[in-house]
Amino acid sequence: MSPDEDDDQLLERLRQVAAEADAVPENVLAAARAAFTMRDTDLELARLVADSAEAGFEPVRSGAVAARLLAFDGGGVQVDLDVEVAGGRTVLIGHVSGADACVLERGDGSRQLVPLDELGRFLVGGVRPGPLRLRCRGPAGRTVATSWVTV
Amino acid sequence: MDRSIDVDSVDLLGRVRAGDDAAWAELTGQYTNLLWSLARGMRLSEQDAADAVQTTWLRLVERIDTIRHPDRVGGWLATTMRRECLAAIARRERVQPADGWDDLPAPADPLEDGLIREERDAALWRALRALRPRCQALLRVLMADPAPSYADVALALDMPVGSIGPTRQRCLAALRQLMRLGPEPV
Incomplete structure (x- = not known):
């Protein structure tokens, strides 16, 4: 395996851990979607x-x-x-x-x-x-x- | 660079400007994780990160009809979010000494490993914390899902596009090194 593929794999693993340890809270996603209702x-x-x-x-x-x-x-x-x-x-x-x-x-x-x-x-x-x-x-x-x- | 992404973002912003809720949902779905990752990589608390993400989206709504480069909405969001994060850090620095450090709850560490089930993953997450701040911020942003373009990462972290690849390589090598050293001595 090339070093680049190694790096991609490690980063993918980090991405999965981030999804577990520091996921975007649901209220943050909801506030992002709701921001559009402020359009005027x-x-x-x-x-x-x-x-x-x-x-x-x-x-x-x-x-x-x-x-x-x-x-x-x-x-x-x-x-x-x-x-x-x-x-x-x-x-x-x-x-x-x-x-x-x-x-x-x-x-x-x-x-x-x-x-x-x-x-x-x-x-x-x-x-x-x-x-x-x-x-x-x-x-x-x-x-x-x-x-x-x-x- | 992948040109199809740019075309998509022009089309998406066009639909948002026309008032299409689904297009807005798609746009926020695409970038909210990146904005959150940037804030956490810059070590904002959950509350400050939440406020900064919300403010960034509200600013986009405010400016949606006057954005000059609809093909670079990701870059606009990354730049705006970076500014919001710096403002949040400055706000904390202004307020905290006046309140007295003792009165304040310690902000939750963005690299808290309490939610991680596998010890192997928790060790990896703790090793991140031992990296220098620049590496932590870069890797945390690169962890965003979907994976961000290097152009957006460059604006988010205020670094040249050309240095992202080499820096990523060095930071991941440093992380592997820390993992090899095993559990940190207490």
């Missing part, structure tokens, strides 16, 4: 234009709070989002302009209203980990969503 061709995208986690910033920290600052822009809507994690709890603090109502949308499609004050500011506590985005009613009633962020 009328949605306009407010793209991520700044992310403190990617810009090579030093982590923003005060005491035991770790914060990540994000900015989105698109479809006439701007969102500044501050993701703060303290003691294992996640809080979203932000500001929206160009929109008069927003919901927080999770990867599984669930939504919760995000109350905006008269200046467009909001605070949402007790956010569970995972992907989320802000979905807002923008200029002329258009629906604008930020790109996905995993917290």
